Amino acid sequence: MKSLCLKIPNVDRIGLIKDISCILAERQINILSMEVKPNTVFLEINLLTEDDKFYIFQTIRAISQVIDVQEIDLMPYQEKAEQLKAVLGSVSDGIIAVDPQGNITQHNPAAEKITHLTADQLVKSSLDSLFPPSIVPLRTLLQTGTGYDNCEVINIPTQSHYLTSGRPIMDSSGRIIGAVAILKDISDVRDLVYTVTGQSSFSFGDILYTSKAMQRVATLAKTIAQGDSTVLIRGETGTGKELFAKAIHDTSARAKELFVPLNCAAIPDTLLETELFGYKDGAFTGSAKGGKKGLFEFADGGTIFLDEIGELSTSLQAKLLRVLQEGKIRRIGDTLEIPVNVRVLAATNRNLEEMIQQGKFREDLYYRINVIPLFIPPLKARRDDIPLLSQLFLRRYAARLHKPVTAISESSLQKLMEYHWPGNIRELENVIERAVNLVAGSILLNEHIIFDHDYSPTPLETVLPECALDEILDKVERDVLIKALTQHRTLRQLGKALSLSHTAVLKKLRKHGLSIVKR
Numbered sequence: 001m002k003s004l005c006l007k008i009p010n011v012d013r014i015g016l017i018k019d020i021s022c023i024l025a026e027r028q029i030n031i032l033s034m035e036v037k038p039n040t041v042f043l044e045i046n047l048l049t050e051d052d053k054f055y056i057f058q059t060i061r062a063i064s065q066v067i068d069v070q071e072i073d074l075m076p077y078q079e080k081a082e083q084l085k086a087v088l089g090s091v092s093d094g095i096i097a098v099d100p101q102g103n104i105t106q107h108n109p110a111a112e113k114i115t116h117l118t119a120d121q122l123v124k125s126s127l128d129s130l131f132p133p134s135i136v137p138l139r140t141l142l143q144t145g146t147g148y149d150n151c152e153v154i155n156i157p158t159q160s161h162y163l164t165s166g167r168p169i170m171d172s173s174g175r176i177i178g179a180v181a182i183l184k185d186i187s188d189v190r191d192l193v194y195t196v197t198g199q200s201s202f203s204f205g206d207i208l209y210t211s212k213a214m215q216r217v218a219t220l221a222k223t224i225a226q227g228d229s230t231v232l233i234r235g236e237t238g239t240g241k242e243l244f245a246k247a248i249h250d251t252s253a254r255a256k257e258l259f260v261p262l263n264c265a266a267i268p269d270t271l272l273e274t275e276l277f278g279y280k281d282g283a284f285t286g287s288a289k290g291g292k293k294g295l296f297e298f299a300d301g302g303t304i305f306l307d308e309i310g311e312l313s314t315s316l317q318a319k320l321l322r323v324l325q326e327g328k329i330r331r332i333g334d335t336l337e338i339p340v341n342v343r344v345l346a347a348t349n350r351n352l353e354e355m356i357q358q359g360k361f362r363e364d365l366y367y368r369i370n371v372i373p374l375f376i377p378p379l380k381a382r383r384d385d386i387p388l389l390s391q392l393f394l395r396r397y398a399a400r401l402h403k404p405v406t407a408i409s410e411s412s413l414q415k416l417m418e419y420h421w422p423g424n425i426r427e428l429e430n431v432i433e434r435a436v437n438l439v440a441g442s443i444l445l446n447e448h449i450i451f452d453h454d455y456s457p458t459p460l461e462t463v464l465p466e467c468a469l470d471e472i473l474d475k476v477e478r479d480v481l482i483k484a485l486t487q488h489r490t491l492r493q494l495g496k497a498l499s500l501s502h503t504a505v506l507k508k509l510r511k512h513g514l515s516i517v518k519r
């Protein structure tokens, strides 16, 4: 039933509320809420009919000392609640208020985002049902009344990580009637530290290793980072080339500017050119009005990371060489040259020297980008790193998949140490993710470790007897695609490996309900 809110200005007198109540009672009208302030009464009542409404306006106005009766949209308490909601909704920090028993009474949308809990989970729930007691300083606060500042909370089941400060809410006699916690997401804290101190948000500390080989690479990379020269990062697929590029940028003098990564193999040539250099207004049919900035312009002042540079077509290689030599770009369809100040980091797992011999890679570009070569060793050449990286991925996927697995058995670690890792750290991550999916207990065992090459395609003998040729071909096609997907990350690479066009690959993936694994 709809309610009607009234504001009744008056000259205070004893018995006025009783008179109003009598009029409403006579008409069987229910009072939903009432607020009495000096010289004003606010009423929220059930609205019955237009006739009732006319009647109560007339009769209440006629009460002695009543000045007027006005209809209003919201009661004062509703207005305050709306204002509070707007204030809570406008802050980026999470806010959670609880009553003395630890039941959540208020929270804002930022708290949902930071705790990774939904409004339904938070509303009227108790702290203990949502957070392990060991990570809820608010619970202690309710007992001691002592506030706290910037406690770090990592809640593994919900994958949330934040800093929280808390204060008690006391009544006038000093009794604790609740508490309020402020939550700051850890990534916002990092950004803040970065803004204030200029300290890098991603550093070499995020690249894990124990091997001597990697120590040498990391030391060299840290030195390189201080300079401004072009770096060519070499290494097999999945060895961490992009990770190094990011660490070099974030430790360099350009750290405050943009790091723009581009995988040259992921985009067809024609698009790649517009991505890199942009285009002028009206350069071609369907081009955006006002033209478009390319990535070199975007990255101005910062770093551009050209991953899989060996996949660039020879015509784009020539254009890239011009930018590196002249420090200027020209948008497609434009004659104007725009100066850009961009550090180029490039990476490849291809043998560029062999490609030069075959005429597939320009020698002049090679010398231009290979100013400082950085070789990331394959995982099989630094097996000492396997236990540490395995633990990292085990923790990551145990948390992500809500599994209680905490350790890797001796023999499975042995199995990991003996494998040749053609897909390097990316493959190790896949294998651990797969194992965590399979494990039921707390220890990852030998049987949970399945390498990519262990996935053997359906043997033909098992399908031949009962299937039509179309079905057999379908099964084989699906197996081949699954196998190829474990080795290639982009449509372009897949297409190349299977001698198919982009669209043909895409169509086949769709047909079998498969997709490229994004990382």
Ligand SMILES: Nc1ncnc2c1ncn2[C@@H]1O[C@H](COP(=O)(O)OP(=O)(O)OP(=O)(O)O)[C@@H](O)[C@H]1O
Residues within 6 Å of the ligand: 206, 207, 208, 209, 235, 236, 237, 238, 239, 240, 241, 242, 243, 244, 307, 347, 349, 389, 425, 426, 429, 519
């Ligand atoms: N030393 C490391 N510590 C932690 N994670 C790592 C390390 N090296 C690589 N990784 C992880 O392995 C994955 C592959 O790394 P990355 O993408 O940097 O490799 P890449 O050599 O650039 O691969 P590709 O040649 O296929 O582009 C990423 O998820 C990355 O975070």
